[in-house]
Amino acid sequence: METLDYLIVGQGLAGSILAHQLIQKQKRIGVVDLDNGNTASRQATGLINPVTGRRFVKSWKIDELLPFAQTYYEKLNISLNDDFFRSSQILKIIHSKEQLNDFHSRSNEDAYAPYLGAYQTFSAENIYPGVGQAKIAPVLQININTLLDALGRYIKDNTEVRQEAFKHEDLFIREDFFEYQDIKATKVVFAEGYLMRFNPFFNYLPIRFAKGEALIIESEDLKIHQVLSSKINISPMGKDIYYVGATYDWSSFEQSPTKAKKDYILEAFQESVRCTFKIIDHKVGIRPTVKDRRPLLGEHPKHRNMYVFNGMGTKGLSLSPFFAQHLIHHMEYNEALYDEVNINRFHEA
Ligand SMILES: Cc1cc2nc3c(=O)[nH]c(=O)nc-3n(C[C@H](O)[C@H](O)[C@H](O)COP(=O)(O)OP(=O)(O)OC[C@H]3O[C@@H](n4cnc5c(N)ncnc54)[C@H](O)[C@@H]3O)c2cc1C
Known part of the structure; x- marks a missing residue:
């Protein structure tokens, strides 16, 4: 099997949007996911609400996130020929x-x-x-289930998807690539939602x-x-x-x-x-x-080319499109991550 550019673990909202954006960039990817239907993404209300709470507080970065998300979902709605989005x-x-x-x-x-x-x-x-x-x-x-179904079909048509539990102990870290079963990939991204607590590489992060x-x-x-x-x-x-x-x-x-x-x-x-x-x-x-209500993005402190895309919290719909692009720019072009989302904020100096 050819060496993939990326292996993504987790195909909830975060992993699906990341996969979609990578495919759009002509990257060869593989996805491993075991969706039991109970993921946060499948249960979500489906709202992007710019002002929340009893005291009417604007969501973090909403002036940037909302127009970005609106353009992303509008285009996706058209390109996937579906009907999951409305203002x-x-x-x-x-x-x-x-x-x-x-x-x-x-x-x-x-x-x-x-x-x-x-x-x-x-x-x-x-x-x-x-x-x-x-x-x-x-x-x-x-309509988040319609969105996930449409994205799922697109990802399946364009990549290799394995519907099974990813076993972290079966991931081998080689010199310039990762090996998992018969898959070789240059980079691995974990987008496992709250199940990251079982990930031995990233479970130190304060989810x-x-x-x-x-x-x-x-x-x-x-x-x-x-x-x-x-x-x-x-x-x-x-x-x-x-x-x-x-x-x-x-x-x-x-x-x-x-x-x-x-x-x-x-x-x-x-x-x-x-x-x-x-x-x-x-x-x-x-x-x-x-704990600081910001997403978790970045490279593992010890393992080069191993990344996390998580921590979307209560706002996965507005955060995922923008921060998938942000992470891709970091992984592909070495652009710096915002300090607020970089996992190195939890690393000791
Ligand atoms: C009730 C509820 C309402 C919500 N309402 C909104 C809302 O209106 N607007 C909004 O923006 N956000 C909302 N959210 C939050 C939003 O759902 C989350 O931010 C988002 O879905 C997180 O997506 P995720 O992909 O990170 O995680 P998940 O949806 O949990 O996806 C993770 C995926 O990884 C897979 N996985 C994990 N570990 C493994 C493994 N070892 N092997 C194989 N697969 C694995 C899981 O099976 C799953 O498919 C809501 C959440 C809930 C629970």
């Missing part, structure tokens, strides 16, 4: 006077002008109005687990066409289906759904909207977050 907005229900004040002061800041606006004429009988309403836009809404749960709800009379952020986020997915959630739990990485979070989501849902509904799915995934 949307969030109707944010404000529940307290303090939050309303935060919203008004944020709206007056120039840096927030492109993203925040007020709802002048709010009237929706089935949505609890709170003490005020805000509009967050542009928001990108991506933190943020378990998320969400309910998929069907309602014929809810009739919401934009994302609603009230006591919980409610995202329309088409055909009367809504993604409701997700939650955060920093203390568990059990892949099983819990009754406590289901009850929590249902209560928040019913405090946000009035409708008849039925639950059709309960989603669970583990987000690969980092």
